[in-house]
Amino acid sequence: MGERAAGPRGGGGGVEDDGGLHARSAAFSGHTLMPARFSLDGDNTSPPVQWDEVPPGTREVALVCEDPDAPGGTFTHWVVTGIPADVNSIAEGSLPPGAVEGRNGFGERGWGGPRPPVGDEPHRYFFRVYAVDRPLDLGPEPTAEDVHAAVRGHVLAKGTLVGLFGR
Structure with missing residues (x-):
């Protein structure tokens, strides 16, 4: 996708205020290295992610984490749908009730x-949170592509947090 061409790495606090939700994590700051426990070689534990209260009319929240710097193109690390509109965080290593990975x-x-x-320069991991105006109903195993297609035209607010990781 176009993230690599969007500007230099680092800077900007790692929060892309691209749609009204401020996404953040208690475990790392934007455009800083994520702790090794979240890596595949570490504990492979999902990081905590929080976001602002969603706007009225939100029916569902979805989250997608992707690495646009992967050698074969954008690589999906996490897809979570079915997050209730009254939830504004995902705790480390867990899911809110009703959410589907x-x-x-x-x-x-x-x-x-x-x-x-x-040896690669640290890769960027884009955690995108979407507040949408309808249930996505994507079934038990949604993909990032499913989410991107389903939210099109239904996003009330969105926010992005960027974490870094290198080996």
Whole structure:
């Protein structure tokens, strides 16, 4: 996708105020390194992610985490749909009631932690949170592509947090 051409790495606080939701994490700041426990070689634990209260009319919140710096193109690390509108965070290593984890780029359900090639410049991990005006109803194993298609034209607010990881 176009993120690599969008500007230099680092700077900007890692929060892309691209749509009214301020996404953040208690475990790392934007455009800083994520702790190793979240990596595939670490504990492979999903990081905590928080966001602002969603606007009125929100029926569902969805989250997608992708690495646009992966050698083969954008790689999906996490897909979460069905997050109730009254929830504004995902705790470390858990899911809110009613939420559904989709397939990551490793072909598994749930979080698939970072594992960029050794020696690469740290990769960027875009955690995108979407507040949408309708239930997405994507079934038990949604993909990032499913979410991107389903939210099109239905986003009331969105926010992005960027974490970094290198080996």
